[in-house]
Amino acid sequence: MTVMIVVAIIVSQMKSLETMHLENQVKWYALIQWQPYQYFCCGMIFQNVQECRDALAKYAIMKGLQIHYIKNDQVRVRAECMEKCPWKFLASKNSHNNDFVVKTYVPNHKGYRKNTNPMATSKSLSKLLKDRLLTTPFIKYRDLKNLCKTELKLKISLTQARNIRKNVVADLLGSYTEEYKRLHDYVQEINSRNPGTTCVVKASKVEGGDINHFRCFYVCFVACKKGWTEGCRNIICLDGCFLKGVCKGQLLCAVGRDGNNQMFPIAWEVASVENKENWGWFLNLLKYDLTIGDGAELTIISDMQKGLDSAINEHLPEVEHRMCARHVYAAWAKKWKGEERKIAFWKCARSTFENDLKSQLREMNLLGNGILEDFMQYNVESFSKAYFRTTPKCDYVDNNMAETFNGWILDARCKPIISMLEDIRVQVMRRLYAKRKFCTTWICVVGPRPMQKLERNKELSFKWQMVWNGDEGYEVSNVYDQDNRHIVNLKSSSCTCREWELTGIPCQHAVCVLHSEGLEPENFVAHWYIESTYLKANQFMIQPVRGKILWAETGKEEIAPPAHRKLPGRPKVRRKKDKNEIQKAGKLSRKGRIMTCKICKQPGHNIRRCPQKMNMVLLLSPFYNKVLS
Incomplete structure (x- = not known):
């Protein structure tokens, strides 16, 4: 008898545990993110009445049901279909645990979808489209109406579109503010998980205020720092781009070139505004991390950024500062348009020695009265190969590496600050590992991109013939033009065309000599392009970082988003066009006409x-x- 009582007690406890498990499963099911065409079930539990209403509104919008409330208060929610079909829904409050439980649910529905829905209010639609509008919070009302029409098959008014965007922006501002508050915790987490990393945040208070506003955030991971120092050439590309989220700002970046002539991210900074002070702070920290001193052995390529020139002159006075030739051409071509002038400009920019540059300048002078004077107003030494140093082994005249990085992180630039920084960190972490695996696919010790350049020089080498003086000098002349001659020295790895010294890859004249001597040009490529050097740059890995719930709280003063700067005048809707810019469409302006x-x-x-x-x-x-x- 006693054994039967014990067995009955155990069975009853097992049934109660099974019931509790099923109840937790149903409750968890109600809390997950709803997907299109989900359904309810009797016994489903909601935490509160608002959660029940949101789920019902989402269900009605996705299914296209014409639902309306019969009862809707803090104790019960009863809904029926307006098409007089059997569909019913009833959820009421449980007196024991204050949860909302679905008591009645009849899923049978008879009716047709319409393009209007009483449940599709601006509040419910803003919650439904929040994740979709995260990257474009300031979407145009016309585009938002089209989005609802194509995705949700709903027709909304202009007022609804305005309210939806207003609610989404308000929610995003709340999440942006919370992420700025945890910046100190994020800095501590980065520094603790990646020892040797430089991660700094700077904030300050406005005069007469008590709010600690965000100013700058800088990070340079130890893996990027060591990788650039050991495996990349002494050349850095600097650029800045706009953030596209609710809180505006600038992202400044420093990008190097690896052994395959691809980008190697070094450091990046989030600044409230782009000016000389923020660029100076960025360069000062970068100078400390990379131990480059006054920049005597460093080369920097940049665009026409605000305050960058003066910041470089102040913090890196001995650096070689190259300007992006593409941006110089864009400014010069506003006055001097035409395909012939464009070709003449790039011939001058790509001339590797001074005599060739002078010859190209004489040809350019024939293309317009005063064209050469306007060209010389720009600092030719900063964007022409004829005046570049040969130590960096890089002859690129553009800033494409930094602009590639800006486009690479385009999706991340639309997110709040910590989410953006985490996306960039994960992208760089994956890239370092992927590039280390990519090295195993090389067919020779030289990288694929440098090898393409060497193969092109091999094809061009057949237009040259060589005469040896019996010592160290090789005289190389063109087959069709005997006056076009260069001297190649294999011991010093040099040629009078300066291309071999600029790139570290044998030029067409040097390849002609190497083939004549029975040597392999691949063995004379600079060590920067070799597999072993490439692996040195990608041997260090960024360590993983824990989630927000595991971050330790520093207790430092909270940081607020950057102070809003109201610019003078009415906000500009259209881009301000240059006076010499070509009008692509519309009527020709009569401005300037006599x-x-x-x-x-x-x-x-x-x-x-x-x-x-x-x-x-x-x-x-x-x-x-x-x-x-």
Whole structure:
């Protein structure tokens, strides 16, 4: 008898545990993110009445049901279909644990989908589209209406679209503010998980205020720091791009070149505004991390960034500062347009020695009166290969590496600050590992991209012939033009065209000599392009970082988003066009056109301001005749 009682107690406890497990499963099911065409079930539990209403509204929008509330208060929610079909829903409050439980649910529905829905309010639609509008919080109302029409098959009004965007922006501002508050915790987590990393955040208070506003955030991971120092050339590309989220700002980056002539991220900074002070802070920290001193052995390539030139002159006075030739051409071509002038510009930029540059300048001078004077107004030494140093072994005249990095992180730039920084960190972490695996696919010790350049020089080498003096000098002349001659020295790895010294890859003249001597040009490529050097740059890995719930709290003063800067005047809707910019569509503007009067045939005025017309009007007026009499 006693054994039977014990067995009955155990069975009852097992049933209660099984019931509790099923109840937790149903409750968990109600808390997951709803997907299209989900359904309810009897016994489903919601935490509160608002969660029940949101789930019901999402279900009605996704299914296209014309649902309306029969009862809707803090104790019960009863809904039926407006098409008089059997569909019913009832959820009420449980008196024991204050949960909302689905008591009645009839899923049978008879009706047709319509393009309007009473459940599709601006509040419910903003919750439904929040994740979709995260990257484009300031979407145009027209595009938002089209999005609801194509994705949800709903027709919304302009007021609804305005309210939806307003609610989404308000929710995003709340998440942005929370992420700025945890910046100190994020810095501590980065530094603790990646020892040797430089991660700094700077904030300050506005004069007369108590709020600690965000100023700058800088990070340079130890893996990127050591990788650039041991396996990359002494050349850095600097650039800045705009953030596209709710809180505006700038992202400044420093990018190097690896052994395959691809980008190697070094460091990046989030700044509230791009100016000399923030660029100076960025360069000062970068100078400390990479131990580059005054920049005597360093080369920097940049665009025409605000305050960057003066910051470089102050913090890196001995650096070789190259300007992006593509941006120089964009400014120069506003006045001098045409395909021939474009070709002449790039020939000057890609000339590797001074005599070739002078020859190209003489040809350019024939393409327009004053064209050479305007070209020389720009600092030719900063974007022409003829004046580049040969130590970096890089002859690129553009800043494509930094711009590639900006495009690479385009999706991350739309997110809040910590989410953005985490996305960039994960992308760089994956890239370092992927590039280390990519090295195993090389067919020779030289990287694929440098090898393409060497193969091109091999094809061009057949146009040259070599004469040896018996010592160290090789005279290489063109087959079709004997006056075009260069001297190659294999011991010093040099050629009078300077291309071999600039790139570290044998030029077409050097390849001609190497083939004549029975040598392999691959063995004379600089060590920067070799597999062993490439592996040195990618041998260090970024260590994983824990989630927000595991971060330790520093207890430091919370940081607020950057202070809003109201610019003077009315906000510009359209881009301000340059006066010399070509108009692609529409009517040609009459601005700058010299008017000619139809009465007196004189330029400078039209018929309205013609002096002869004014005299005729005075003579015919009664007041003027009365005065004369």
